[in-house]
Amino acid sequence: MKLEMICTGEEVLSGQIIDTNAAWVANTMMELGIEMQYRVTVGDRLDDLINVFQERSMHADVIIVNGGLGPTSDDMSALAMAKAKGEELVENVQWREHLQDWFARNNRVMPKSNLKQAWLPASAVMVDNPVGTACGFRVKLNNAWLFFTPGVPHELKHMIREQFIPFIRQEFGVQDISALEKFLTIGYGESSLADTLSSIALPAGIELGYRSSMPHIEIKIFARGEKAIRQLPDITKQVRALLGSAVVAENxxxxxxxxxxxxxxxGFSLSVAESCTGGMITSQLIDFPGSSSYLHHGLVTYSNESKVNVLGVNPQILDDHGAVSVQTVEAMAQGVRAILDSDFALATSGIAGPDGGSDDKPVGTVAIALATKEGVYSQMIKLPRRSRQLVRSLSAAVAYDMLRRELLGEEVIVDYPSIPRCGE
Amino acid sequence: MKLEMICTGEEVLSGQIIDTNAAWVANTMMELGIEMQYRVTVGDRLDDLINVFQERSMHADVIIVNGGLGPTSDDMSALAMAKAKGEELVENVQWREHLQDWFARNNRVMPKSNLKQAWLPASAVMVDNPVGTACGFRVKLNNAWLFFTPGVPHELKHMIREQFIPFIRQEFGVQDISALEKFLTIGYGESSLADTLSSIALPAGIELGYRSSMPHIEIKIFARGEKAIRQLPDITKQVRALLGSAVVAENxxxxxxxxxxxxxxxGFSLSVAESCTGGMITSQLIDFPGSSSYLHHGLVTYSNESKVNVLGVNPQILDDHGAVSVQTVEAMAQGVRAILDSDFALATSGIAGPDGGSDDKPVGTVAIALATKEGVYSQMIKLPRRSRQLVRSLSAAVAYDMLRRELLGEEVIVDYPSIPRCGE
Structure with missing residues (x-):
C-alpha cells in the first residue's frame, strides 16, 4: 500500500506553525509497518489544491489530506476535491443535523458559517468526528483513496486512530499482527548504536529503527507477523545485553x-538542588499531574551565596573545591534532602557554557550527586563540544538515571558510552 | 518570484524528525516579503528525487532543496540532480582541497566518504559553506534555479543568510526596502486581535501578520517600499495604543x-519562588548565557512544608488563607527576596490542574507577587478552561510582565484582555 500525505494551510506552508501533525501521522503509520512515501504541503489556493489532488492520486493508493475543513472562506479542501473529480458539493444531512444538535446541546447558536462543514463532494463517504465540528470524508480519485482529516491535532489523532486505521485494515488488509518495543538510550550516537547492534542476526519480520530525541536516541524494535512476535523477546534480550547501561528506560x-x-x-519523596541544569530536572517532573505527591521542592541555587544560605553548604567546601566539584554537589544533595527529610535528593553543578570554563574544569564539566537517607553518591562527568542546552539535558538525564538505578536496587554509578568521568 | 522548497530525507518524511528547517526557511523568506508557494517532502529514493526535481522545476522560479548533501550512501541530492538534468557528476577541485585543508587543520584524517561531497553536477555553481563539510550548489533546470542546502540546521541558516538571500536579491531584484516591527501580546486570541486592529486604515505596502506562540500571539507589521517604511512608525503607534497592556514586548x-x-x-538581582509554574520562570531565564550575573536563585517550593522551611512563610498565613492566596505569594516573594537581599523577587502559587480545584478556587486560579526592596505587589488571576501547560505559561508571562513594568517605572498591576482577576 503506497501512502502519501497532503498538508494544507497557509500557516503550515509559511512556517507560522511547525507541522507536528505530519510527523505524528508518519510516525504512527510507521508503527503499523506502513512507510510514508511522499508529502506535499500547499497553501490555501484552490488551483494548487485541485492540481495536487489530481496529480498525486495517480501515484498513491491512499492519501491522507490534513486541514482545510473549517467554516471559513480559506477552508476549501472539500470544494477543491469536488472540482478535482468534476462533481458537485452536496449537503450531508446527517452531519448538518449532528451540528445542529451539538450547538443546541451546548446552548449555543450555530453560526451560519458552520453549515458549510456539512457540504461534501457528491461521491464522498462521510467520516465521523465525535470531538469537533468538522466531519472527515473519503473520496476515490484515479488510483487513490483521498482521506480528509481536520487540522486540529487532537481531532486528527482521534480520526486516524478510530477511523483511518480501521479503514485501511479493511480496505488493504493491513495486518494487525505487529508488536513494538522501545528503548531509550544515552551516550551513544546513532551510528555507534547501529554498529553495536549489527552483530544481532535479525530474523525476518523484525526491524530496528532509531530516532534522535536529544539527549536520547530511541531504539524501536518492530516485529511483524506471528512468528516475528514470538521471536521479539529474544531479540529484545540481546539488545538489552549489548547496550548495557546505555539503556535508561524501556517503553x-x-x-x-x-x-x-x-x-x-x-510513595518515596524527592528534593532537588540544581545549579547548571537550572530547574530542568524539577520542571520536567512537574509537567506530570500528580508530581506534587512526591516532589518536596526543587531549588535552583545558582549563586554560591544561595548554596550556602539555602542549602547550608559549608563555605569552606566552596573555597577548597569550587562550586563545580563532587564535594559541593554532595553537600548540596545532603543539604536539600535534610530540609524536609526527603527520601532522596539530586544535585547538579557544572559549567554549561558557552563561557565560564577553565583549563582544569572546561565547559561541559558537570558534578552530579544523589543523596539517600543512608548516604551519598557522586560523579563528575565531561561533556565537551556540546551546546549549553545539551550539556544541561544530558546532565539531567544522568541525574535521573542515578535515581532510577537506586530505586531498582542497582549500582548507582555506571559507565555510559562516550560520557567519560573526570580523572579517567 | 515563485519560491518552492523540497525537503529530503527519510527521517523527515517518516516523522522521526519534526521539520523545523522548513518552517524556519518559510518564515525567514516571509520576513523578506517572499511567500513560500509549495513544499514537497521526499525520502531517500533516487527516482522520487529525480521526478520531483524535474516536475517542480517547471513551475517554480527558485527551489530551495534541503538535505542529502552528506557523505553516506543515502545522501543522493547531487546525483539525483545530475540525472534529472542528464549530466555527469564532476569533482569540484576547490571544495576537495578545502575539505583536505579543513581535516588537516583539525589534525584529523579525512574519511574517504567525505570526498563524495566535492562531486557536483557538471553545470552546478558551487556555494560556500564555511561552517560544515557539505558545500551547497545551484543548478538551473527548466524554469527554475534549484539551490541545494545542507540539512544541519545551523549550516542551513548560515547558507540562507549569507548566500541564498544575496543570490535572489541579485538574480530577481528582490528589494531590500522592507521593515518589520514585532509585538508580543498576552490575553488576546488571534481573532480578537484582528478585530481590535481592524479599525486601523493600513496604507499600501503595510501588512499585519499573526503568529501563535503560546502563551503569546505575536503580531508582525511588515512594511514594503520606501513610502510604507516612512509610515511604519505611525502604524506602530496606533497598534500600541489600541492594544494597551496586551503588548508585553516589542521586537x-x-x-x-x-x-x-x-x-x-x-545590574539588578532577582530571586524566584515558584509553586504552580514549577521552575518555568527560572529555567526560561537560565536558557540565556549570562543569567548567572543577576539570578540569585529560583526555588520551586511545591509543598507547604517547603514554603515554611525554605522561604520562611508563616504557617499561620497558610492556615488562614491557603497556599493559593495573595497573602501566601506575598510572603513567598518577600521570603525568597530576603534570603540574599535581592533587588526583586517573583512568586507564584496556583492550581494548574487538571485536578485540585475547589468551588472557591477552581483550576486555573493563580496568585502572583512581585517583591521589591520597598514593598510587594500581588494579584490573583483566573485562567479557566486552559490546559495545565497553558495555565503555567500564562502565569509565568504575567509574573514576568509585572517585573518588566516595575523595571520601566510603570504601574505593576494592569488589566489584560480575557485574563480576569479574582473578585472581578
Whole structure:
C-alpha cells in the first residue's frame, strides 16, 4: 500500500506553525509497518489544491489530506476535491443535523458559517468526528483513496486512530499482527548504536529503527507477523545485553516519565538542588499531574551565596573545591534532602557554557550527586563540544538515571558510552 | 518570484524528525516579503528525487532543496540532480582541497566518504559553506534555479543568510526596502486581535501578520517600499495604543528574552519562588548565557512544608488563607527576596490542574507577587478552561510582565484582555 500525505494551510506552508501533525501521522503509520512515501504541503489556493489532488492520486493508493475543513472562506479542501473529480458539493444531512444538535446541546447558536462543514463532494463517504465540528470524508480519485482529516491535532489523532486505521485494515488488509518495543538510550550516537547492534542476526519480520530525541536516541524494535512476535523477546534480550547501561528506560517516552512513574507508585519523596541544569530536572517532573505527591521542592541555587544560605553548604567546601566539584554537589544533595527529610535528593553543578570554563574544569564539566537517607553518591562527568542546552539535558538525564538505578536496587554509578568521568 | 522548497530525507518524511528547517526557511523568506508557494517532502529514493526535481522545476522560479548533501550512501541530492538534468557528476577541485585543508587543520584524517561531497553536477555553481563539510550548489533546470542546502540546521541558516538571500536579491531584484516591527501580546486570541486592529486604515505596502506562540500571539507589521517604511512608525503607534497592556514586548522573541536583557543590562538581582509554574520562570531565564550575573536563585517550593522551611512563610498565613492566596505569594516573594537581599523577587502559587480545584478556587486560579526592596505587589488571576501547560505559561508571562513594568517605572498591576482577576 503506497501512502502519501497532503498538508494544507497557509500557516503550515509559511512556517507560522511547525507541522507536528505530519510527523505524528508518519510516525504512527510507521508503527503499523506502513512507510510514508511522499508529502506535499500547499497553501490555501484552490488551483494548487485541485492540481495536487489530481496529480498525486495517480501515484498513491491512499492519501491522507490534513486541514482545510473549517467554516471559513480559506477552508476549501472539500470544494477543491469536488472540482478535482468534476462533481458537485452536496449537503450531508446527517452531519448538518449532528451540528445542529451539538450547538443546541451546548446552548449555543450555530453560526451560519458552520453549515458549510456539512457540504461534501457528491461521491464522498462521510467520516465521523465525535470531538469537533468538522466531519472527515473519503473520496476515490484515479488510483487513490483521498482521506480528509481536520487540522486540529487532537481531532486528527482521534480520526486516524478510530477511523483511518480501521479503514485501511479493511480496505488493504493491513495486518494487525505487529508488536513494538522501545528503548531509550544515552551516550551513544546513532551510528555507534547501529554498529553495536549489527552483530544481532535479525530474523525476518523484525526491524530496528532509531530516532534522535536529544539527549536520547530511541531504539524501536518492530516485529511483524506471528512468528516475528514470538521471536521479539529474544531479540529484545540481546539488545538489552549489548547496550548495557546505555539503556535508561524501556517503553517510556522520556526518562522523566520513567522517574515520575516510579516515584508516584513508590510513595518515596524527592528534593532537588540544581545549579547548571537550572530547574530542568524539577520542571520536567512537574509537567506530570500528580508530581506534587512526591516532589518536596526543587531549588535552583545558582549563586554560591544561595548554596550556602539555602542549602547550608559549608563555605569552606566552596573555597577548597569550587562550586563545580563532587564535594559541593554532595553537600548540596545532603543539604536539600535534610530540609524536609526527603527520601532522596539530586544535585547538579557544572559549567554549561558557552563561557565560564577553565583549563582544569572546561565547559561541559558537570558534578552530579544523589543523596539517600543512608548516604551519598557522586560523579563528575565531561561533556565537551556540546551546546549549553545539551550539556544541561544530558546532565539531567544522568541525574535521573542515578535515581532510577537506586530505586531498582542497582549500582548507582555506571559507565555510559562516550560520557567519560573526570580523572579517567 | 515563485519560491518552492523540497525537503529530503527519510527521517523527515517518516516523522522521526519534526521539520523545523522548513518552517524556519518559510518564515525567514516571509520576513523578506517572499511567500513560500509549495513544499514537497521526499525520502531517500533516487527516482522520487529525480521526478520531483524535474516536475517542480517547471513551475517554480527558485527551489530551495534541503538535505542529502552528506557523505553516506543515502545522501543522493547531487546525483539525483545530475540525472534529472542528464549530466555527469564532476569533482569540484576547490571544495576537495578545502575539505583536505579543513581535516588537516583539525589534525584529523579525512574519511574517504567525505570526498563524495566535492562531486557536483557538471553545470552546478558551487556555494560556500564555511561552517560544515557539505558545500551547497545551484543548478538551473527548466524554469527554475534549484539551490541545494545542507540539512544541519545551523549550516542551513548560515547558507540562507549569507548566500541564498544575496543570490535572489541579485538574480530577481528582490528589494531590500522592507521593515518589520514585532509585538508580543498576552490575553488576546488571534481573532480578537484582528478585530481590535481592524479599525486601523493600513496604507499600501503595510501588512499585519499573526503568529501563535503560546502563551503569546505575536503580531508582525511588515512594511514594503520606501513610502510604507516612512509610515511604519505611525502604524506602530496606533497598534500600541489600541492594544494597551496586551503588548508585553516589542521586537523580542519571548518575554523571558526581554526580562533577561533588561536585568542583564541593569545590574539588578532577582530571586524566584515558584509553586504552580514549577521552575518555568527560572529555567526560561537560565536558557540565556549570562543569567548567572543577576539570578540569585529560583526555588520551586511545591509543598507547604517547603514554603515554611525554605522561604520562611508563616504557617499561620497558610492556615488562614491557603497556599493559593495573595497573602501566601506575598510572603513567598518577600521570603525568597530576603534570603540574599535581592533587588526583586517573583512568586507564584496556583492550581494548574487538571485536578485540585475547589468551588472557591477552581483550576486555573493563580496568585502572583512581585517583591521589591520597598514593598510587594500581588494579584490573583483566573485562567479557566486552559490546559495545565497553558495555565503555567500564562502565569509565568504575567509574573514576568509585572517585573518588566516595575523595571520601566510603570504601574505593576494592569488589566489584560480575557485574563480576569479574582473578585472581578
Amino acid at each position: 517510556r517516552p522520556t526518562l522523566a516519565a520513567e522517574i515520575h512513574h516510579r516515584l508516584y507508585q513508590s | 523580542r522573541p519571548t518575554l523571558a528574552a526581554e526580562i533577561h536583557h533588561r536585568l542583564y543590562q541593569s
